[in-house]
Amino acid sequence: MDYATLLQILDSTLRLATPLLLACLAGLYSERSGIFDIGLEGKMLMAAMATGAVAALSGSVWLGLLAGIAGAMLLAVVHGLASITFRGNQLISGVALNFVASGLTVLIAQSLFRQGGRTPPLSGAARFNPIELPFAEALRGVPVLGPFYAEVLSGHTALVYVALLMVPVSWWALYRTRFGLRLRAVGENPASVDTAGISVVRLRYTAVAITGVLCGLAGAYMAAGLQAGFGREMTAGRGYIALAALIFAKWRPWYALWATLLFGFLQALALRSDVVTATIGFEVPVPALDALPYVLTVIVLAGFVGRAIPPRAGGEPYVKER
Amino acid sequence: MTRLPQWADVVLVPLISLLMAGIISALVVLAIGGSPSEVLGTMVTGAVGSSYAWGYTLYYATSFIFTGLAVTVAFHASLFNIGGEGQAQLGGLGVALVCLALPWPHWTLALPAAMLGAAAFGAAWAAIPAWLQARRGSHIVITTIMFNYIGAALIIHLLVNVLRPAGQMDPATARFPAGTDLPTLHEIPGLSLLFDKQVPANVTFFVALVACVLVWILLWRTRLGYQIRAFGRSEPAATYAGISAFKVTMLAMLISGALAGLMSINNVMGESGRLLQNSSEGAGFIGIAVALMGRNHPLGVFLAAILFGFLYQGGAELGLWTTIPIELRIVVQGLVILFTGALDHMVRMMLGVFFRPRRTAVVPA
Numbered sequence: 115m116d117y118a119t120l121l122q123i124l125d126s127t128l129r130l131a132t133p134l135l136l137a138c139l140a141g142l143y144s145e146r147s148g149i150f151d152i153g154l155e156g157k158m159l160m161a162a163m164a165t166g167a168v169a170a171l172s173g174s175v176w177l178g179l180l181a182g183i184a185g186a187m188l189l190a191v192v193h194g195l196a197s198i199t200f201r202g203n204q205l206i207s208g209v210a211l212n213f214v215a216s217g218l219t220v221l222i223a224q225s226l227f228r229q230g231g232r233t234p235p236l237s238g239a240a241r242f243n244p245i246e247l248p249f250a251e252a253l254r255g256v257p258v259l260g261p262f263y264a265e266v267l268s269g270h271t272a273l274v275y276v277a278l279l280m281v282p283v284s285w286w287a288l289y290r291t292r293f294g295l296r297l298r299a300v301g302e303n304p305a306s307v308d309t310a311g312i313s314v315v316r317l318r319y320t321a322v323a324i325t326g327v328l329c330g331l332a333g334a335y336m337a338a339g340l341q342a343g344f345g346r347e348m349t350a351g352r353g354y355i356a357l358a359a360l361i362f363a364k365w366r367p368w369y370a371l372w373a374t375l376l377f378g379f380l381q382a383l384a385l386r387s388d389v390v391t392a393t394i395g396f397e398v399p400v401p402a403l404d405a406l407p408y409v410l411t412v413i414v415l416a417g418f419v420g421r422a423i424p425p426r427a428g429g430e431p432y433v434k435e436r
Numbered sequence: 437m438t439r440l441p442q443w444a445d446v447v448l449v450p451l452i453s454l455l456m457a458g459i460i461s462a463l464v465v466l467a468i469g470g471s472p473s474e475v476l477g478t479m480v481t482g483a484v485g486s487s488y489a490w491g492y493t494l495y496y497a498t499s500f501i502f503t504g505l506a507v508t509v510a511f512h513a514s515l516f517n518i519g520g521e522g523q524a525q526l527g528g529l530g531v532a533l534v535c536l537a538l539p540w541p542h543w544t545l546a547l548p549a550a551m552l553g554a555a556a557f558g559a560a561w562a563a564i565p566a567w568l569q570a571r572r573g574s575h576i577v578i579t580t581i582m583f584n585y586i587g588a589a590l591i592i593h594l595l596v597n598v599l600r601p602a603g604q605m606d607p608a609t610a611r612f613p614a615g616t617d618l619p620t621l622h623e624i625p626g627l628s629l630l631f632d633k634q635v636p637a638n639v640t641f642f643v644a645l646v647a648c649v650l651v652w653i654l655l656w657r658t659r660l661g662y663q664i665r666a667f668g669r670s671e672p673a674a675t676y677a678g679i680s681a682f683k684v685t686m687l688a689m690l691i692s693g694a695l696a697g698l699m700s701i702n703n704v705m706g707e708s709g710r711l712l713q714n715s716s717e718g719a720g721f722i723g724i725a726v727a728l729m730g731r732n733h734p735l736g737v738f739l740a741a742i743l744f745g746f747l748y749q750g751g752a753e754l755g756l757w758t759t760i761p762i763e764l765r766i767v768v769q770g771l772v773i774l775f776t777g778a779l780d781h782m783v784r785m786m787l788g789v790f791f792r793p794r795r796t797a798v799v800p801a
Contacts, residue, residue: 152577196778200785205516205577206777209724213770218464220763225468231761354581361578399597405589408582412564415574415582424575 117258119389121265123382128266128274129340131378133158133332133349135277137356138363138370139284140328146288146365147321148301148427149197152208153189154329155353156215161186161333163219166233166344167226169240175338178240182337183330189215190326198318201431212353220346233337233344242271242339273335280328284367297321301425304432314432332356358411365425377407440784440791450729450736450776452783454743457771464767470760482753483746491621491635492752495707497745498637499524499716501644502699503723504730504737505651506692511732512655513688514668519565519580520696521720522587523558527697528704529591530557532599532609532711540615543639547618550705551643551698558697559690561587566689570682576689588714595713609711618706638706644741647695648734654691655734664688696720718766722748725769728776744769 137154144151164185169178189211196207220231227233250268253260288294296317300307304314336352337344359377363369383390384403391397440449462472483493503520510517517523530553540546565579595607604610618638622631631637655661667674667684675681704715722744729743730736751765775783 152581192774196774196782200779200782202778202781204778205518206724206728206773207779209518209721210770210774210778213721213766213773215770217763217766217768217770220761221464221468221767224761224763231763351585354585357578358582399593401589401593401596405586408585408589412568412574412579412582412586415579416568416572417574 117261119386121261123379123386123389124262124266125269126382126385127375127379128270129378130381131374132270132274132277133336133340133352134356134359134374134377135371136273136280136328136332136335137353138359138374139277139280139367140325140332141357141360142284142363142365142367142370143297143321143328144325145360145428146301146425147297147318148304148425148430148432149193149318149322150204150208150429151193151322151325152205152357153193153211153215153353154325154356155349155351156208156212157186157189157326157329158333158336158349158353159212159219159347160189160215161330162337162348163223163233163333163344165334166236166337167223169236169338170227170234170343173238173240175236175240175242175334178338179331179334182334183327186330186333187323187326190322190329194319194322197431198315198322201433204429204431216347219344223344223346231346236338236342240338241342242273242335244269244271245275271335271339273331273339276331277335278371281367281371284370288367293320298425301427304427308432308434314434318432355407358407361424362411362414364423376410380406440787444787444791445784446731446733446736448787449780449783450731450740452787453775453780454729454772456775456783457768460771461764461768465760465764468760470758475754475758475760475764478753478757479746479750482757483750487631488633488635489749491631491633491637492749493742493745494621494637494641495635495702495745496719496748497741498641498644498702499699499719500722500726500741500744500748501648501738502695502702503716503720504726504741505647505723505734506695506699506720507723507727508730508732508734508737509651509655509664509695510688510692511727512661512668513664513684514671515566515569515685515688515692516577517562517580517689517692517696518577518724519562519583519693519720520723521716521718522580522584523561523693523696524699524716524720525587525591525714526561527554527558528700528711528715529594530554530697531700531704532612533557535612535616535705536609539613542615543618546616547639547643547701547705550616551701554697554700555694556697558700559694562689562693562696563686566686566693569689570685584720591711591715592713595711599711607713611710612705616705617709618701620706636707638702640702640706643698643701645738647698648738651695652734660687696723722769724777725773729772 137158141151141154161182165178165182168181169175193207196202197204223233224231247268250264254264296312300314300317308314355377359373362373384400387400465472465475483489506520531550534550534553565576565583568574568579569576599609601610620635620638621627622634663679663684667679704711726737726740726744730740747765747768751762754760755762
């Protein structure tokens with residue numbers, strides 16, 4: 115594999131890792147507050163549809179982005195209601211909302227556009243357009259690092275940089291702010307947070323809302339960044355890969371970045387199986403590359419490579435003692 | 437919160453949940469410019485309006501009985517098996533390998549063998565998540581989700597690169613020999629008077645009914661069933677009573693996986709006659725809705741499976757005859773899971789108002 119091919123693969127790694135990273139960080143807030151969320155997939159899908167539809171109708175990707183956030187938020191609120199207010203089973207709620215989103219997106223897109231459940235192709239201002247980082251062309255001549263800067267780091271859409279920025283922001287919010295301390299505490303021991311006079315319900319709703327916003331960004335990026343328009347089931351299991359990445363990352367922001375970059379890299383490799391064959395000398399079946407993120411997650415879950423310990427109070431509704 | 441009488445919990449809660457899912461679905465239909473009454477009419481005619489329609493409804497219901505029972509058995513051990521989809525597809529692989537291995541002379545010989553293959557492969561696919569849960573404490577929900585994807589990738593690989601006969605373009609196995617064809621309800625003497633046209637519902641339906649009875653016996657009339665339910669209610673209490681957590685987790689998941697795998701008798705052997713990609717078509721997930729709706733009881737599972745068979749066949753008819761996309765059935769499915777599984781406390785709270793014990797007025801002396 116020559117350097118140019120490697121750069122191409124790294125470039126598509128970054129693009130493919132972005133929705134995973136956004137969804138993974140989304141899940142991180144919710145799960146750190148003690149609300150399991152396997153509905154990341156559905157929220158992303160809903161956001162992708164809302165973005166695709168509104169961007170197509172208005173011609174503005176930014177309105178589309180807002181609609182995407184609203185779409186994901188709607189499901190987040192239902193999940194919050196089911197798992198916080200009505201103390202229902204969080205896993206079942208997540209599964210249910212994934213189905214609702216899977217069906218509803220097609221229904222809405224079909225009734226709006228009558229194009230077989232997809233939204234019209236987006237172009238121009240209705241899509242996120244690439245941003246050239248400063249000096250990308252000027253520095254291209256610098257050996258090794260120049261092309262890396264110009265090809266891999268520069269020329270992505272705004273949400274890619276937002277996603278990358280969200281990593282230090284999330285780290286700071288979780289480990290260096292009062293909110294973060296409380297959020298982590300409520301996921302470990304909600305009773306103690308309650309005793310300190312802080313509302314468990316409010317904290318958890320806040321976390322679930324942040325999950326909604328980030329899933330909204332992830333879905334908007336899918337529909338208007340990675341691809342040009344919404345298509346049926348377009349998230350294709352990315353919500354579950356993000357969930358896998360979250361476990362892989364042991365519920366930590368920086369690890370989440372590395373985990374999603376790894377899974378993005380695997381996805382990029384699966385698209386270029388010819389390169390894989392040329393590099394390692396024998397043919398790896400594409401499905402094996404597709405399945406690798408899941409296999410890695412199972413291995414991590416099994417505790418063979420360090421233990422992934424979820425937030426202690428995760429999945430359990432909090433019942434205030436009377 | 438007011439405790440509901442048992443009959444209300446068993447009958448009213450699922451019915452009210454279904455009603456609410458129905459109301460929201462009707463609103464969705466209205467919002468996308470359809471007429472809910474027309475939709476319901478099309479669904480009723482298309483799914484239960486003729487013996488031909490019933491032939492399809494029962495075909496879907498057969499699959500859903502198996503996957504619903506699979507989820508039910510695991511639920512009783514307080515394990516949430518979302519892996520029915522993967523286990524069903526692997527079960528399909530088991531069916532295909534058995535059917536293609538020998539030139540089967542008659543279906544009565546092929547069926548038991550294929551059932552063994554389906555159950556063994558389905559159970560095997562549940563075994564690894566079960567072991568990881570029992571021994572390493574990995575969460576069964578996450579591992580079974582992962583195994584759905586791993587299973588799908590495995591099947592695609594096998595169909596494209598291994599099992600596909602030379603010269604065939606589409607990723608599928610060869611056709612099974614004629615001796616493996618299961619009789620459809622149209623071909624069974626006696627029933628053929630009722631089902632006068634060829635329908636996909638086949639003899640597997642009766643196997644599913646037997647499975648319902650066997651699961652009931654297992655859960656409520658055997659020592660293992662008692663252990664499963666005790667473990668599901670309270671793990672520490674069960675362990676204290678000498679029940680092995682490892683054994684119960686493994687056995688409950690193996691039985692669950694085997695039941696999910698058995699579904700493939702219906703679709704792979706009974707209907708398509710070869711193994712295709714994504715053979716289970718989401719039936720593994722519908723099992724979750726069926727088990728929740730059926731209150732984790734085989735009789736309830738049976739009724740809920742018929743209901744979802746109606747929903748699936750009716751939804752397909754909608755896609756054919758109206759402008760409402762077929763995906764409406766996925767929305768209804770999601771709503772039913774939401775109301776019966778996650779918002780059940782809300783439903784109980786609503787019903788609780790009607791069952792509050794009457795207060796006797798305290799008259800001051």
